[in-house]
Amino acid sequence: MDEQQWIANLLKENDRDAKLTEKQIKILQAAVETFAEKGYASTSTSEIAKKAGVAEGTIFRHYKTKKDLLLAIVIPTLTKVIVPTVAKEFAKDVFENQYESYEDFLRALIKNRYHFIKKNLPLVRIFWQEFAFHPEIKEEFQKAFTENVYQRFKEMVEQFQEKGEIVELPTASIIRMTITTIGGFFLTRFVIMPEHEWDDEVEIERTIQFLMNGLRKR
Known part of the structure; x- marks a missing residue:
């Protein structure tokens, strides 16, 4: 199983109680990859947004802080x-x-x-x-x-x-x-x-x- 499929399966498992939007899924995929590669402290929300193909403001509409994104x-x-x-x-x-x-x-x-x-x-x-x-x-x-x-x-x-x-x-x-x-x-x-x-x-x-x-x- 490649990394993209693994992350998609993970998000499906986490999505049983609340339906995630397509943008949320892209944000979480980008966050998993970037946190794993660079670490939480060294990762900026702008990097996650760029990787996810969304505006940085979109992240903060779904997650108030970067820590909220990590804990999600x-x-x-x-x-x-x-x-x-x-x-x-x-x-x-x-x-x-x-x-x-x-x-x-x-x-x-x-x-x-x-x-x-x-x-x-x-x-x-x-x-x-x-x-x-x-x-x-x-x-x-x-x-x-x-x-x-x-x-x-x-x-x-x-x-x-x-x-x-x-x-x-x-x-x-x-x-x-x-x-x-x-x-x-x-x-x-x-x-x-x-x-x-x-x-x-x-x-x-x-x-x-x-x-x-x-x-x-x-």
Whole structure:
């Protein structure tokens, strides 16, 4: 699916409660692309208007501020797209499977999130860039993680601790180490150094082995 089709599908998902005009759709498409490319702070409404093919005043007729435009994209997507994905697809594809080892679980987890990020990269970049600066985004993300992921993750860690495969550290610490290591790879790969000549399969495997070297019970 190309980026234009992805954005169109996203806007349809966000448009269930209120019908968007053709101009609003063009504005939101332009905003997603420009925020993802340049970041929220570095993007002007004039740039968005030019990309959307509308007058800048048209943006302010629909959205009072640039932040309103950002939240029109991010908050609905968190609540209507990301949360259902975490609750259903992510849980089904990763946490409901049986694994022979924690290493196998890590491999399924990282590959699942890798494909998710590649598919939704423009919006994921916006989340990463703006997460620390907008409490609305942070609160929705924390809620989604706490309600849909944390308990399943905890049970998975405890399962392999009981088998004697991974170290007897607090489960919260193991989850933190796992998430920050995998998240660090994704952040570097897709945001900080996206132009680097990555061998993704090799880097994924190195990330898994790095984690297992620290978590495997001796």
